[in-house]
Amino acid sequence: MRIIFYSTNSNIFDEENFKIKVMPKNAATFSNFCKAHPEHEFFCVTQKPGMFLPEKTDGSHDAVFTLPNVHYLPLETDTDTFAGTVAALKPDMAIAMTFWIEPYDWLPVSDAILGEKIKAAGIRTICHSVETALICFDKWRTHSELARLGFKVAAAVFCDHDLYFCAGSNKEVLRNVYKESVLAQIRGLRLPVIIKDTTGLSSYGMTVAHTYGEVAGYLNSKRNNSNRLIEEFISGRQFGLEIYGLPGDYTVLPPFEFSVNQYGITSPKQSVKYGPCELPAELREMMLKLAEGLGLCGTAQVDLILDDDGKWHIIEVNPRLSGMTYTYAAACGLSVFEMMYKACVEKNALPQPAPFVMSLKLPLMTENEMSEILQLPGVKLLNQTNDLAAKQEREKGFCECIIAADEKSVLQKAVAHFEELFPDNAIILQAKKMIN
DSSP: OEEEEEOOOOSOOOTTTEEEEEESOHHHHHHHHHHHOTTSEEEEEEOTTOTTSOOSBOTTTOOBOOOTTEEEOOTTOOHHHHHHHHHHTOOSEEEEOOOOOSSBOOHHHHHHHHHHHHHHTTOEEEOOOHHHHHHHHSHHHHHHHHHHTTOOOOOEEEEOHHHHTGGGGOTTOSSOHHHHHHHHHHTTSOSSEEEEESSBSTTTTOEEESSHHHHHHHHTSTTOOSOEEEEEOOOEEEEEEEEEEETTEEEEOOOEEEOOOTTSOOOTTTOOEEEOOOOOHHHHHHHHHHHHHHTOOEEEEEEEEEETTSOEEEEEEEOSOOTTHHHHHHHHTOOHHHHHHHHHTSOOOOOOOOSEEEEEEEOOOOHHHHHHHHTSTTEEEEEEEEETTOSSGGGSEEEEEEEEESSHHHHHHHHHHHHHHSTTOHHHHHHHHHHO
16 A cells, blocks of 8 residues: 655744754654555655654754655645645555644644545545544634533633623723623632633643632733633643544553643643553543544544542543654554554554653753763653744753653653753652652
8 A cells, every 4th residue: 555644734834943853763763664564655745844754854964864755845835736746646545644833723624624635536534524623623612512422521611802802992882791791601610710722732821710800800901812711620630641543443542640830730841741540441431432422533632630539521632643642652662653554554452551651851952962861771752842043941942751661760760860960950850759
């Protein structure tokens, strides 16, 4: 078979200032994957930065990789041209390898639109539907769909930004009844509450409010610049997991626990992931019901909370590869390509991850420093993002380090080594606390 891995990007990507470095390189990993399956021909078609797919350039020499089966299309490429490029390669199957961008987490929608065009050309396509992608893109739609599917969801109020502020530009209005209704509904929620952008990426921009006055103050301020979802804050431990496969044939991977910040929220740029934890039968059945209900096709990541009463709650569904993907791949001893291939082409269950796995964010490093870290026992992968144009130190980026081993002591020694290299680093201290 001829199989294409594809992904799109709808945004400008500043490759001069935003640097991504994965070690081992995705290009080498893809080449090894292709060699392991000589019965197939594999291709990649993407747009910069092409996360998870073979790098366009070698970061140290800026030379284009000589991989004839890897195609980077200009960012200006429209969907029809992209679909035509895929079809011209005459594949038997196309598999979406969707990544994410700021500020809108809508690339699953982009890849789904492209997937429909590829499918219309008579090519079997592994990709979520446009409807599924849109449901997961809009957190209010996600909330409503989860309730429709019978899952327990936190009580919530939706705030339409335009209606909330419509009286300001309409002199005929004496009082904004919509605004009054939103604030009245919020009064019925149990404090504290969490305020979310309905279409933002991950937990960026989330705010926890402990009084009704804080909520009203936020909604009346300039910080409220788009639609918002206000929902009751669920107290408990935060977890995440990934689901791979097709309707009727899913693999639910065991969850990882996430560290949280002082507000009780998982911070994507600072969180530590530790696991894998036990996958209870109840949670597995929940995830299978979710996958079937949404018609997931490929991979998706789910954020969860285990509340103080021992009940699982679904917080968010991301129908794409995620910040957990490299962790799972390293833990299972597979490449991301192999994970997708086994689950979606061979339809085989994915192997159980190593018993002790951790992902933590280290400070930015040089390539030589990364190479040295990669030699440490248990360190499987490093993934560094560096925004050279960032004005604040905390916005410049981090180096994700993934450790997997059969013995917890391997992780403990690695974290102890990082503590020596980066003393008083809050993330490393959090990792040490979680692992002990």
